[in-house]
Amino acid sequence: xxxxxxxFLEETDDKHVRQSVLENGRDADLVANIxxxxxxxxxxxxxxxxxEQLFADVDSFCQAEGFTEHxxxxxxxALLAQNPGRFEGYSELDEVDKTVIRREKTHKWAQPxxxxxxxxxxxxxxxxxxxxxxxxxxxxxxxxxxFNINDASTDPxxxxxxxxxxxxxAAPYIASALLGCWLNDPVNNxxxxxxxxxxAAVFCLLSPIGSAFTQNWKQLxxxxxxxxxxxxxxxxxxxxxxxENVPASVRGGLVMSWQLWTAFGIFLGFCANLAVYxxxxxAWRLQLGSAFLPALPLVLLIFLCPESPRxxxxxxxxxxxFASLIRLRNSPLQAARDLYYVHRQLEExxxxxxxxxxxxxxxxLFTIPRxxxxxxxxxxxxxxxxxxxxxxxxxxSSTVFQDAGYGPLQCLLASWGFGLLNFxxxxxxxxxxxxxxxxxxxxxxxxxxxxxxxxxGLTFLMDVGNSARVPLIAVFxxxxxxxxxxxxxxxxxxxxxxxxxxxxxxxxxxxxxxTCLFWAAVLSLTFPRMKGALxxxxxxxxxxxxNVVALVMIFFLLPETKQLTLEELDYVFGVPTxxxxxxxxxxxxxxxxxxxxxxxxxxxxxxxxxxxxxxxxEKDPEYTAQAVGAMH
Numbered sequence: 255x256x257x258x259x260x261x262f263l264e265e266t267d268d269k270h271v272r273q274s275v276l277e278n279g280r281d282a283d284l285v286a287n288i289x290x291x292x293x294x295x296x297x298x299x300x301x302x303x304x305x306e307q308l309f310a311d312v313d314s315f316c317q318a319e320g321f322t323e324h325x326x327x328x329x330x331x332a333l334l335a336q337n338p339g340r341f342e343g344y345s346e347l348d349e350v351d352k353t354v355i356r357r358e359k360t361h362k363w364a365q366p367x368x369x370x371x372x373x374x375x376x377x378x379x380x381x382x383x384x385x386x387x388x389x390x391x392x393x394x395x396x397x398x399x400x401f402n403i404n405d406a407s408t409d410p411x412x413x414x415x416x417x418x419x420x421x422x423x424a425a426p427y428i429a430s431a432l433l434g435c436w437l438n439d440p441v442n443n444x445x446x447x448x449x450x451x452x453x454a455a456v457f458c459l460l461s462p463i464g465s466a467f468t469q470n471w472k473q474l475x476x477x478x479x480x481x482x483x484x485x486x487x488x489x490x491x492x493x494x495x496x497x498e499n500v501p502a503s504v505r506g507g508l509v510m511s512w513q514l515w516t517a518f519g520i521f522l523g524f525c526a527n528l529a530v531y532x533x534x535x536x537a538w539r540l541q542l543g544s545a546f547l548p549a550l551p552l553v554l555l556i557f558l559c560p561e562s563p564r565x566x567x568x569x570x571x572x573x574x575x576f577a578s579l580i581r582l583r584n585s586p587l588q589a590a591r592d593l594y595y596v597h598r599q600l601e602e603x604x605x606x607x608x609x610x611x612x613x614x615x616x617x618x619l620f621t622i623p624r625x626x627x628x629x630x631x632x633x634x635x636x637x638x639x640x641x642x643x644x645x646x647x648x649x650x651s652s653t654v655f656q657d658a659g660y661g662p663l664q665c666l667l668a669s670w671g672f673g674l675l676n677f678x679x680x681x682x683x684x685x686x687x688x689x690x691x692x693x694x695x696x697x698x699x700x701x702x703x704x705x706x707x708x709x710x711g712l713t714f715l716m717d718v719g720n721s722a723r724v725p726l727i728a729v730f731x732x733x734x735x736x737x738x739x740x741x742x743x744x745x746x747x748x749x750x751x752x753x754x755x756x757x758x759x760x761x762x763x764x765x766x767x768x769t770c771l772f773w774a775a776v777l778s779l780t781f782p783r784m785k786g787a788l789x790x791x792x793x794x795x796x797x798x799x800x801n802v803v804a805l806v807m808i809f810f811l812l813p814e815t816k817q818l819t820l821e822e823l824d825y826v827f828g829v830p831t832x833x834x835x836x837x838x839x840x841x842x843x844x845x846x847x848x849x850x851x852x853x854x855x856x857x858x859x860x861x862x863x864x865x866x867x868x869x870x871x872e873k874d875p876e877y878t879a880q881a882v883g884a885m886h
Contacts, residue, residue: 298822299598300336308332315594319572324590331591335598354585362503368581372559373496376451377511379488381548382458384519385526386481388648388673389462389545390423392527393538395652395662400535401471405782416782418471423649424778425475426482431772434486438764439612441487447495447562450487455552457484458545466543474542482771484549490767493751494759498562499582501592502819504688505752513744517680519548520648521673527666564596564756572597599819600756615761625758627813627827632750632766634811638696638804639746640773642703643797644738646781647672647731653782657790658727659718668728672735679739692745693814699741700808704801706734711794746770752815755824810835826863837862 300308312332316325330351333344341347341355357364398404403415421428434454441450461481468474493512497505523545530540560582566575572593579589619629647654651672655665687695710730716723746766754762785793813826813834841860848857 298336299602300332300595303336305333308336312594315597321572321576324576324586327586327590328594330587331589332594334587334591335595351585351587354587357584358501358503358588362501364584365500365504366582366584368560369499369583372499372582373511375551375555375559376492376495377515378548379451379455379458379492379552380512380515381519381522382462382545383485383489384516384521384648385523385545385548386426386462386485386519386542388520388523388527388669389541389543390649392524392541392652392666392669394419394423394650395538395656395665396535397471397474397538397542400538401474403471407786413783413786416786417779420779420782422471422475422478424775425478426485427771427775427778429479429482430486430489431768431775434483435490435764435768435771437483437487438490438767439615439760442491442494442565442760443612447491447498447565448556448559450491451495451552451556454484454486454488454491455549455556457481458488458549459553460546462543462545462549466539481545486764486767486771489747489771490760490763493747494763495562497748497751498564498759499560501583502817502822505748511684512747514677514680514684515548517673517677517739517743521670521677522548524666524670524673528670531663531666563593564600567593567596567600568756595819599822599824602824612761615758616765618758619762619765622758623830624824624828625755625762627829627831628753628755628758628762629765630831631753631812631827632746632762633769634804634807635696635746635749636766636770637773638700638808639742639770640777641797641800641804642700642738642742643707643734643777643794643800644742645774645777646793646797647735649778650781650785651731653785654731654790655728657785658714659724671728672731675732675735676739676743679736680743683740683744686740687744687748688816691814691816692749693808693812695741696745696808696812697805699737700801700805702737703734703742704798704805706730706737707794707801708798710734711791711798714790714794749812749815753823753827810838829863834862 303311309329309332312328313325316322316328321328330344330346333346334341334355341352347355398415398419403418405412405415405419409415438450441453445453457480461477461484464480465474465477468477496512523541526544527541530537530544533540560578561574563575563578563582566572566578576589576593579593580586583589583592618625620626651669652665655668656662660668683695707730710727713723713726713730716726750766751759751763781793784796788796811831811834813829815823815826818826841862845857845859848854849859
């Protein structure tokens with residue numbers, strides 16, 4: 255029995271709860287209500303169950319789901335899921351089994367080809383979004399002139415035209431936020447993850463081609479609205495698809511490939527802008543139309559990927575789910591372990607949050623406490639991605655560099671440099687997001703982004719004739735891109751895809767992506783006019799201040815999620831927000847000041863979360879102390 259259970263037994267007066275814990279090590283009250291996890295305990299549904307009872311439960315499961323020929327395999331899997339750290343002592347496992355499990359720790363990146371193929375292919379869709387942003391970026395230099403909506407300050411109608419250019423650029427994000435993201439739940443329910451990604455890819459394939467043939471800004475606006483439907487469906491499905499397929503130990507690193515491909519799409523878009531720079535009046539059409547390319551492999555290859563096992567289990571297609579897991583894991587033993595563990599967690603998840611339809615699920619995002627906390631956390635991390643100001647660079651870097659004094663070709667080259675850095679520095683996050691953690695990456699980089707944006711704005715105050723002015727603006731924008739790429743860039747989509755229970759995962763991710771893209775639309779729509787009214791210094795200073803606000807929100811409202819399974823996160827988000835925020839202010843912050851400001855190596859951090867039952871978490875002292883929130 256763990257220290258936690260000993261303390262629990264000493265403090266509780268409920269005889270039934272005491273008996274439950276004594277019999278099988280389970281906190282029955284916590285199982286009954288994960289919506290109010292005041293004990294901050296991460297619960298394993300198999301922990302403490304006697305072996306005989308565990309095997310009896312497994313046998314019943316195998317009989318009910320048609321796995322009788324795999325009963326011994328599922329028995330081994332259940333033992334591993336019950337106590338992952340004690341596998342060396344299980345006589346039921348032979349040396350081959352133990353070698354496979356050892357390699358999970360020593361070679362965690364050695365994943366099956368089918369898993370890598372699935373994650374990479376699905377994530378390619380993110381390149382559409384990045385490519386479109388940079389295609390618009392380059393096209394902004396020419397399409398307003400061709401469509402007689404010149405937004406330059408020299409035009410007598412520049413104020414009106416700035417709003418029109420803004421709304422054309424914002425069109426995909428308006429459509430995503432208002433329609434595409436919300437189609438995620440019903441379309442996923444009907445077609446599955448792969449089918450939804452295919453439909454989204456068709457939209458993303460045809461709409462950019464259509465935009466290249468438009469004859470006025472209204473037609474361009476409509477084609478970009480259609481692109482937004484596909485972007486919303488894709489952006490709210492692909493991260494879920496990836497997060498449900500990968501093991502907890504590398505979930506963040508693999509799921510953040512979404513951001514890696516977004517950054518790569520941004521870079522490729524800038525490359526395309528340069529490639530067609532000298533084509534003349536056709537340049538902007540090619541810049542916008544070329545964004546169809548990343549959608550092509552999705553349309554052709556997505557059905558070669560295995561379907562999400564968790565989606566199949568939600569549809570009670572356990573045989574198909576096991577076949578899918580066989581492809582996504584290194585051994586049948588790991589597949590059986592994960593299937594049975596997720597099955598038991600899902601039973602408790604459904605008991606806690608229930609089943610519902612598409613309309614009631616949306617309401618429950620704000621009414622069920624466990625789901626509401628995930629809704630709040632995803633809102634904060636997605637809103638912060640827009641508050642940080644990255645998209646004023648992604649959308650408008652060419653015009654920003656033009657304001658700084660660059661010529662057209664220099665604007666495209668400077669923007670290409672931004673894209674290259676944005677992609678290059680997204681790569682380290684693959685290896686740090688599951689070790690350093692999601693929350694810590696954000697807390698470390700937001701102060702830097704605020705400083706670099708403020709410095710960019712202040713540099714615009716330098717005399718136009720000063721030779722240092724132009725290169726300094728570029729340097730500070732590049733430093734901002736580096737800080738963004740290792741923090742707020744990779745975290746939001748990976749984080750939001752994992753925080754919701756399976757019962758609300760589609761509608762929850764739809765909410766999260768709609769939040770992100772709605773504010774991207776607001777930013778795209780308002781920045782041309784904001785820059786015109788406040789000047790570059792005022793606009794960049796405004797977003798520097800928003801970075802500080804975002805930092806405070808993340809500090810108080812964002813729990814860490816690294817290295818826990820999707821189902822174990824139910825207990826993380828069962829902890830009341832007030833308890834989490836109070837811990838950060840009254841326990842974590844004083845510890846951080848003592849340890850890292852005053853260099854007191856004897857400072858000790860009282861734990862917030864209790865991880866005695868789960869084996870998926872690295873047991874280094876500081877991580878265990880904060881459990882899922884300490885900064886190393």
